[in-house]
Amino acid sequence: MNHVVNSASPNGAQLRLVRSPELEPVTAGLSASASASGWGVLLVATVGLVVLAAQRDFGAHGFWVPLVALALALLCLAPAACRLVGIGRDRPVPFLVLFGVIYAVYFALPALVADRVGMMSVDLGVPQLERALVASLVGLVCLFAGYGIFGQLDRGSAPARLAWDPARALTVAWILLPIGALCHVSTLLFELPGGLRQPVHLFAKGTAVALGILFVLARRGHLPRSTARLVFFVLAPLLMFSEVADAAIGQALRTGIFFLMLVWGTGGRVPMWLMLLGAFGAATLRGGAEEFRSLEQHHPHLVADAPLERAGQFVALSASRLVEDSGDSAASTLLDRVSQVALLGQVMELSPQAVPYWGGSTLATLPATVIPRALWPNKPTKELGQAFGHRYGLLAADDFKTSVNLPQLIELFANFGLAGIVLGMAFLGAVYRWLSDRLNRPGAGDGGVVLSALLFSTLAQIESDLSLVFGASLQIGILFFGVLWLARPRRSGGSVALARIDGTGRESATGAVLPSR
Template structure:
């Protein structure tokens, strides 16, 4: 999609500001009415939800008003996630009077958590406004040349490695291959599962995602049937082992890449049903993965719309747990400072080599901040800014969100510098898909680890089969 000229941007700016003012006024008026007459239904919190939603949507509104909107700008996905997790999720629970989670009533935490999201959203978009990264069009004259045949060999090699490590993990852990093919439905868990679990062998399964995208960009999977078969097989493996959000990352990246290669964007008639279908599938999988993980011994595969919607929204509860964390940090639990950054260094060291390796204790404080028996095993159940708050409180949350916004903007400008380059298309698609994981989980060490397995292999392959190409004669900088 072509970018609007600076002149067009300036001429459209007053209209964008007027639209933004009217939207905000309507939101405030609606929120005031609810807050005034709906005290029994979380009225003030509903007002805050609407204000937060307006702030979150502001960049998209400006893009639409100025004619510079691009569906594949990473900001759009971040906006959608923020709306779903921190606006839609709470509003649904207000409407259903469903504010008890893991044995705790969160009614009193919503106001503080929403105010925090207001600060986070403002800081995020302030960071996103900083023009970091290459200028659009500045790298076209320095496009790197690449060898598609080498990319195909490396892509298939990564597939083989993922298969070998998958089989090796199953062998060591005492599992059968049925573990990866819908156990309880088509396969069997097999074995007692009493062998040692080696996480890095297991995580190598995630290499299927970058391998598929490399093969697509290199032309190894040209026909629609071969692509459909490949993504179906990978989805089956991820569903079988409960990799719910790896499926979402895979689908987002794969779909984006196909459209980027074609130079198109999906029409609303395609996009809306696809998003709703994915939403319902993730909700169904939230219930069904217990069936697959237990080999059919527990859970079920029935599709009840109410249960599916609840399952799809279940992960948005990280908003409530974040509010609980704010209530105990630093009043009862100290800030953890730079510990999450330090844990990046020691995470790759296997525990069998370092039995006394420290644990990320701040993760246990998430469940501890709620204080119920059901919350003990919550794990990293806070959004990304929840960890920033753990580190340095409100200043850390604001600064961390600002830097996160800068990073997302850098990715977009880097792609825009040469949007016709195949490798930039691939890396934009896979990094945008990975933003899903980066936003919803406040555990930097785990997020970085997943990035190394999902995104880094694509970068390595790119560097191995590309080289700088001399500028084409007469090719000017944009």
């Protein structure tokens, strides 16, 4: 026998959810199974980190280095442990868990997997590495504190109401998808004029927005199975594949994280083997990235013009390098790429005695990121990657082509010293909590699922500067709210049944009777 639960919808009509008691033991079993597997993964990760720390040898003066790195790594796993015991489990997208893992990779793992920590031309000494690890630990503590304290101050906040009309959302998605794809391909094929660059790049993000809408509609059962399979197994992988056309592995990873968040946001689970496979693929591609970029720069006639063909060349080159050297180049290149703790140590060593603090100048470009160049022809060109690289001796004096990312934690120290890390990371934690309270909650609707996945996958770019990340978040937020306005629910009385397609054309047992729009 089914139970019917009534609740009020945003427009005052009644929302009737049909719940089957026969499914409750199954749901409880799945939840228990997920919790058990989660504890197992966490235990294996903890033991692995302890073993890695025990194997490190930084000399007589480096006794504390692996211990501080281990403490930082274990603190990064704290959000996962909290979620397993029920704290924060009401958030569909486990952003803080994912943030902790990314932070561990960038700032803790390099000192746990190698006795030499460096990046590019930087080779840290033991005292500099220890200072950088302590600063990273302080920064993470402050971020978690900002997240928790703001949550206490913001108690009782209601989630945003970002519902859409499924039929309208579907129409908007199918219209936006080819527009976004055309703009995305244009950014890969052409050097766009200054006035067109920002609008085209903005609409190129419409590809991810459209696929996000289609992804959620398919997960909710509003698309036929054939269309859902097209979205899951063709269009989404095709977008990620096209993003490696210029060895843009980071962007492809962020898009993969975006789709993972959509699965989590709609109540799904992602197999651990699939996430490990994705990590292995990223490491493999990283091994061939430098060689492919060198090929593009010095022998462009050997590189295909078509984005998908170029991506195929890159993947083939990376796979061949993996086979030839048994993954040594991929491992060393990946370690060099993610060792942001080395960059932090270099900046801390030179500041402020040799290099003065920036004093907030790197943050001055944030307001300009949302203004199109067409409306501001003399808008300053942002070359922070070059300025950062030369300022701290990471680039040769005659290197005007290489751009070095300025990670957010390092940017805060480079501008304001340790006070910047303490206050800035606490502020970031508060921002993450504010967004999570309003978007990453069940009452936010399917629009909230897509928007939180878009924003959180962008905010996960902690290896990039604040203006770039928050500017991109503002732009994609503006684009999505325009889409959401077009897909807004119809306002009319009464109620109408909204069936979920179960493959036979009949309403599924877990369908809902929703207010008419």
